[in-house]
Amino acid sequence: MSERPAAFRLALIAPVVAAGYYAGAQIGLALTFPPATTSVLWPPNAILTAALLMVPTRAWWLCLAAALPVHILLEIDAGFSARLVGLLFVTNCSEALIAAIAVRALSDAPTRFDSFRRVAAFVGGAGLLAPIVSSFADAAVVDLVRGENYWDVWRVRVFANVLTELSVAPAIIIGWDAARSLVTRRPRARSLIEPIAFVTALVGLAVLVFGRPGVRDAMPGTPPTPIVLLLPVFGWAAMRFGVGGVSVALLGSAFVASYETAGGLRPFATMAPGDSLIAVQMILAVVAMPLTTSR
Numbered sequence: 001m002s003e004r005p006a007a008f009r010l011a012l013i014a015p016v017v018a019a020g021y022y023a024g025a026q027i028g029l030a031l032t033f034p035p036a037t038t039s040v041l042w043p044p045n046a047i048l049t050a051a052l053l054m055v056p057t058r059a060w061w062l063c064l065a066a067a068l069p070v071h072i073l074l075e076i077d078a079g080f081s082a083r084l085v086g087l088l089f090v091t092n093c094s095e096a097l098i099a100a101i102a103v104r105a106l107s108d109a110p111t112r113f114d115s116f117r118r119v120a121a122f123v124g125g126a127g128l129l130a131p132i133v134s135s136f137a138d139a140a141v142v143d144l145v146r147g148e149n150y151w152d153v154w155r156v157r158v159f160a161n162v163l164t165e166l167s168v169a170p171a172i173i174i175g176w177d178a179a180r181s182l183v184t185r186r187p188r189a190r191s192l193i194e195p196i197a198f199v200t201a202l203v204g205l206a207v208l209v210f211g212r213p214g215v216r217d218a219m220p221g222t223p224p225t226p227i228v229l230l231l232p233v234f235g236w237a238a239m240r241f242g243v244g245g246v247s248v249a250l251l252g253s254a255f256v257a258s259y260e261t262a263g264g265l266r267p268f269a270t271m272a273p274g275d276s277l278i279a280v281q282m283i284l285a286v287v288a289m290p291l292t293t294s295r
Contacts, residue, residue: 013051013059014066020047021067024168025074031258041258042160044071045134046168048096049126053103053110054173060100064093084145091138095161099130099169111173113243123289126169131161159281166288167251174244194240202233202249206256210280227283234287250288254281 024043102125237245
């Protein structure tokens with residue numbers, strides 16, 4: 001009897017990973033500033049990282065195989081050459097593999113974030129090491145095939161992927177565990193009040209900070225760098241919801257910042273859109289890392 005549920009779960013891996021990779025790639029492609037090839041927010045790699053951490057190593061090939069046709073279809077449709085599409089898939093997979101191998105080597109429980117050692121292993125292995133190392137190959141590919149400046153590509157990809165690894169992967173892993181717990185016990189209505197209030201405050205402040213300069217200017221006492229208005233929300237997330245809350249706050253802020261920058265709005269108006277967003281990514285990642293490891 002125990003083999004049948006295991007086989008059923010294994011059969012679910014491919015469609016779930018494919019669907020997640022598809023959604024993440026659509027977001028990433030929508031947040032690419034032409035003529036640049038590299039997106040300012042690229043979730044698919046972090047989605048693969050989460051999948052590799054959650055499944056047995058013998059099923060890793062299934063996760064990568066499920067992502068391949070989705071990757072090919074979406075990026076060919078986006079106008080990339082077949083050569084570039086194939087090489088970028090290799091660099092995407094290299095990031096997820098480096099992250100999963102490093103976290104499994106450093107942590108005694110790769111899918112748990114309930115101690116400083118476990119969280120630090122994830123931040124160091126998946127949040128920093130994997131994006132930095134894999135970006136050298138990715139930048140070389142884009143420089144070779146598209147002729148874009150190597151270090152510009154490397155810089156954009158590193159900050160984008162550090163941010164998505166720190167936000168997307170923990171949110172998926174913790175969210176999956178939370179969803180499984182809901183199957184066995186239904187939450188009380190009162191317990192949902194604070195999470196709903198948190199998400200509402202996060203989205204409202206993120207839109208205010210990143211996308212509504214006219215409203216900010218009309219508010220007396222608004223700081224010159226309004227991104228500090230998000231700090232209380234990050235503190236709330238860390239104290240009340242732990243790593244999962246910080247990941248959600250980071251992901252929500254990064255997505256709103258990327259979306260508004262793509263629409264022509266940005267918090268640092270004196271910078272070019274790409275540079276402005278990189279500055280935001282750096283601030284969010286630096287703020288999130290100590291809060292994530294504060295448990």
